[in-house]
Amino acid sequence: GENVEQHPSTLSVQEGDSAVIKCTYSDSASNYFPWYKQELGKGPQLIIDIRSNVGEKKDQRIAVTLNKTAKHFSLHITETQPEDSAVYFCAASIMGRRALTFGSGTRLQVQP
Amino acid sequence: SQTIHQWPATLVQPVGSPLSLECTVEGTSNPNLYWYRQAAGRGLQLLFYSVGIGQISSEVPQNLSASRPQDRQFILSSKKLLLSDSGFYLCAWYAGANVLTFGAGSRLTVL
Numbered sequence: 435g436e437n438v439e440q441h442p443s444t445l446s447v448q449e450g451d452s453a454v455i456k457c458t459y460s461d462s463a464s465n466y467f468p469w470y471k472q473e474l475g476k477g478p479q480l481i482i483d484i485r486s487n488v489g490e491k492k493d494q495r496i497a498v499t500l501n502k503t504a505k506h507f508s509l510h511i512t513e514t515q516p517e518d519s520a521v522y523f524c525a526a527s528i529m530g531r532r533a534l535t536f537g538s539g540t541r542l543q544v545q546p
Numbered sequence: 547s548q549t550i551h552q553w554p555a556t557l558v559q560p561v562g563s564p565l566s567l568e569c570t571v572e573g574t575s576n577p578n579l580y581w582y583r584q585a586a587g588r589g590l591q592l593l594f595y596s597v598g599i600g601q602i603s604s605e606v607p608q609n610l611s612a613s614r615p616q617d618r619q620f621i622l623s624s625k626k627l628l629l630s631d632s633g634f635y636l637c638a639w640y641a642g643a644n645v646l647t648f649g650a651g652s653r654l655t656v657l
Contacts, residue, residue, distance in 0.1 A: 440589075468646070477636050477648030478590070523590060525646075533580075533605075534646055538589035 436461040438526050440537025448545050453514050455540045457524035458506040464526040467500060467507045468534070472521045481522075482509070485529070514544045548573035552637050552649035559656055565610075565624040567652045569637030572618065577639040579620040580646070581612055584634040596620060632656045 437460040447453050459467075465486035470478035484491045484498045484507065491498050495514075500507040511518055521541050525534040550571045559565060571577050581593045592605045594612035602612050609628050613621045620637060637649040 470648075475651075475653075477638075477651045479648070480645055483645075533592060533595065535592075536582075536590040 436464060436526055436535040438524060438535050438537040440524050440540060442540060443538065444541045444543070446543045446545060447514050449514060449516060451514055453511045453518070453542055453544075455509045455522055455524070455542070456506060457508070457526075457537050458504075459526040459535075460505070461526070461528070462502075462505065463528050466527050466529045467498070468525050469496075469498060469509050470523045470525065470536075472523065472539075474520075478523055511542075514542075516544050516546050518542060519544045548647075550637060550639055550647060550649040552635075552652050554652060555650065556653045557655070559627050559654065561629055561656055562626050565622070565627050565631070565654070567622040567635055567637075567654070569620040569622075569649060570618055571639050574618070574639075576617060579614065580638040581620065581622050582636040582638060582648075584636060584651075586633070590636065594622070627654075627656045629656050 438457055440457045445453055468483035469481050471481045472478040482493050482496050482498050484500050486502055489500055495512045497510045521539045523539050524537040527534045552569050578597050580595045582590045583593050584590050594602055594604055596602050596614045599614055599617055610624050632655050635652045638646050
């Protein structure tokens, strides 16, 4: 089955700096890579996703890059703000199979 | 509109007691439904998924079971809780286009 590894487990940045979270996956057949943000005591919410037919996707301050050859993908948050503080999860799946495999999560703390 | 509900939000149970967590979705029919568990400081582990009434697939052997008595209802149960069952339980469904949407979660503490 799929195995997703995520690094780092914790990340602390100063407000305004950039944050990068990296994930690797094992199943070369995976073609869908979402990122979720989980605030304290709440369920995770999708913030951005990327499919294997593109190498990069951007939405305002958030971007995701995908390297299918190396089987890794990354989340980039620019100009971080305190409200970006949360736990972020990457995931991978094969579209149509519909079972997401999640990474272990990254706790991001943005210091004001 | 499409929404997902989970209850109870928090639960404290003694070891050996039974468990029932409920999840319902609104605004859709025949959804694929999932139960995930998140242990403290850990990632999201898929426990069960269901593609229809009475159809349950288990991803990991454990002390828990799931049932789907109605199209939009998914229940997570245990006959006798263990300490290791403590965690944050999340129900999820596919709202479309492969987007997995989570409920607000149920926090279970087993003492």
